[in-house]
Amino acid sequence: MKGERPFHPRLSADQAVALGLFLLAALSPLVVRDNYLLDTISLILLWAAMATAWNIAGGFAGQVSLGHAAFFGLGTYLVALPQVYWGWSAWFGLGLGAAASAGVGLIVGYLSNRLRGPYFALATIALSQVLLVVFSRWREVTKGGEGVPIPFRPGLENLAFVGKGPWVYAMLAYLLVVFAVALYFERGRLGQLLAAVREDEDAAAAVGIDTRRLKVVAIVVSALLTAVGGALWAQSIGFVDPFYVFSIDISVKMALIAIIGGMGRSVGPLIGSILIISTESYLRATLSGPQAGQTGLYLIIYGLVLILVVRFLPQGLAPLILSLLRRGKVGA
Amino acid sequence: MLEVRELTRRFGGLTAVDRVSFSIGPGEMVGIIGPNGAGKTTLFNLLTGFLRPDGGSVRFLGRDITGWPPHRIARLGLVRTFQLVRPFPNLTVLDNVKVAALVHTPSSGEAERVAWKLLEETGLAPFAGAEARSLPVGLRKRLEVARALAARPRLLLLDEVLAGLNPEELAETLGLLRRLHEGGLTLVLIEHIMAAVMRLCRRVIVLHQGRKIADGPPEQVGRDPAVVEAYLGEEFVA
Numbered sequence: 001m002k003g004e005r006p007f008h009p010r011l012s013a014d015q016a017v018a019l020g021l022f023l024l025a026a027l028s029p030l031v032v033r034d035n036y037l038l039d040t041i042s043l044i045l046l047w048a049a050m051a052t053a054w055n056i057a058g059g060f061a062g063q064v065s066l067g068h069a070a071f072f073g074l075g076t077y078l079v080a081l082p083q084v085y086w087g088w089s090a091w092f093g094l095g096l097g098a099a100a101s102a103g104v105g106l107i108v109g110y111l112s113n114r115l116r117g118p119y120f121a122l123a124t125i126a127l128s129q130v131l132l133v134v135f136s137r138w139r140e141v142t143k144g145g146e147g148v149p150i151p152f153r154p155g156l157e158n159l160a161f162v163g164k165g166p167w168v169y170a171m172l173a174y175l176l177v178v179f180a181v182a183l184y185f186e187r188g189r190l191g192q193l194l195a196a197v198r199e200d201e202d203a204a205a206a207v208g209i210d211t212r213r214l215k216v217v218a219i220v221v222s223a224l225l226t227a228v229g230g231a232l233w234a235q236s237i238g239f240v241d242p243f244y245v246f247s248i249d250i251s252v253k254m255a256l257i258a259i260i261g262g263m264g265r266s267v268g269p270l271i272g273s274i275l276i277i278s279t280e281s282y283l284r285a286t287l288s289g290p291q292a293g294q295t296g297l298y299l300i301i302y303g304l305v306l307i308l309v310v311r312f313l314p315q316g317l318a319p320l321i322l323s324l325l326r327r328g329k330v331g332a
Numbered sequence: 333m334l335e336v337r338e339l340t341r342r343f344g345g346l347t348a349v350d351r352v353s354f355s356i357g358p359g360e361m362v363g364i365i366g367p368n369g370a371g372k373t374t375l376f377n378l379l380t381g382f383l384r385p386d387g388g389s390v391r392f393l394g395r396d397i398t399g400w401p402p403h404r405i406a407r408l409g410l411v412r413t414f415q416l417v418r419p420f421p422n423l424t425v426l427d428n429v430k431v432a433a434l435v436h437t438p439s440s441g442e443a444e445r446v447a448w449k450l451l452e453e454t455g456l457a458p459f460a461g462a463e464a465r466s467l468p469v470g471l472r473k474r475l476e477v478a479r480a481l482a483a484r485p486r487l488l489l490l491d492e493v494l495a496g497l498n499p500e501e502l503a504e505t506l507g508l509l510r511r512l513h514e515g516g517l518t519l520v521l522i523e524h525i526m527a528a529v530m531r532l533c534r535r536v537i538v539l540h541q542g543r544k545i546a547d548g549p550p551e552q553v554g555r556d557p558a559v560v561e562a563y564l565g566e567e568f569v570a
Contacts, residue, residue, distance in 0.1 A: 189434055189438060189440060192430070192434055192440075193434060195420070195423060195431070196431045196432075199421060199423060202402070202414075203418040203419070204431075205403045205406070206380065206382075206406055206411070206413075206414070206418075206480075207411065207431075207435060207480065207482065207483040208403050208406035208407040208411075208435040209431075209435055210403045211403065
């Protein structure tokens, strides 16, 4: 009896759903021939992973950032520039971006100890905007506002692939790593301590939990993993545009996916990403004028869904969907 | 063990704690009493790092802990409970205690063993799987004590753990405190109602308007004219 009291009793159901989704994704390149669909699956996996990384700070440590594009952008630039200048392997740049992002995450982490709630979110927006200015203006190093084309040299050793199938696996591998880290933050020792911090910071400190250090650790890990996502995205697209990679759109999308799916649980961002990215992909395919779709409709739909979710489903859609799945199973 | 010297804290024009000095020796069980607004909880907040003093110092186990952050003070063994109980509401009773034990061990299994042991000692084992917010207030107060014990206190500061309990809960908690004391734990209790403290503690410190006005055995303190005056109009049982 004593052994059967898990910290999060619902976790096993969450894990089953996640496992099912990973399997589906792994099979998809074997079954699906449509490139547009494979592209969408890659994007779903990438955004699921980045929203999961965001969730480590935003959900598990309660540090809601609206500036994660800063880490994403650093990942894209630091993977691109060493290839352009010195022809080094993309893996090197990926590591560089992750390290730089972790360093910036450390600064953001210390900010989080001074600033709470909306002030922290505003500070993170400011950070991403500062990086946008630096990278779009510092022409000698970053090539300025025109962006950076990445030389295409296919091969695993350079993290570049021909065709869509390999990218599904690359993004899936990335997602699996991020998901494993997130699980540790959800139910491992660190996760249990963070749960206490989320519940009541003062009470947590009163029993000896170093609440500041835990939050810094969560933000640093979140930043590092987000930069890896940026590097993968840049490699798959082959071009880095400062006004896109440091945009508030990117930051908001990471937060939105996690919030809509369900913050504070590992499975939330997976469900959020499937909903948001497939909707986005569908709209992009159906709407004739891509410009019109990009600028107007997405934002309106995002906004509406966000308001509805926050108002009526503050736990996100994950609990709702999981209970529907369970009911379906019982009915069958 | 604990030496408090000239400790002072002001809020605007009000001096909530005014040059308070006392020391607590190992194995003591001391009651701190005083009318509402006497500065009792502020004193606890100063001792445990939740508030910074405007003057004075706190030494614990030979170290000057004035200005330390709360978690470091707790890890050194000076642990407090909150007057308005603050269990982690959405965690189970077991996890509330386990998480405090986790601070001192990397092993989840070990933390869980410690937590179960404490739940048995405090009579909370039957509620282990319930979410903390679902407990009635009497049990939540005891959970607050169990969680504080998991933090491995050398000196435990209890902020009104007796207030608001029904007679049965009161008897159980008093028994628990006696057992802890006999087990060698040093205890400091803040109470607003004095009857229980007078019975339980061999030494009582009285605060009034931020100042320490008496410090001694309950019988002596109860006869002190300054104390009688401070409590004028309140029920007083020595």
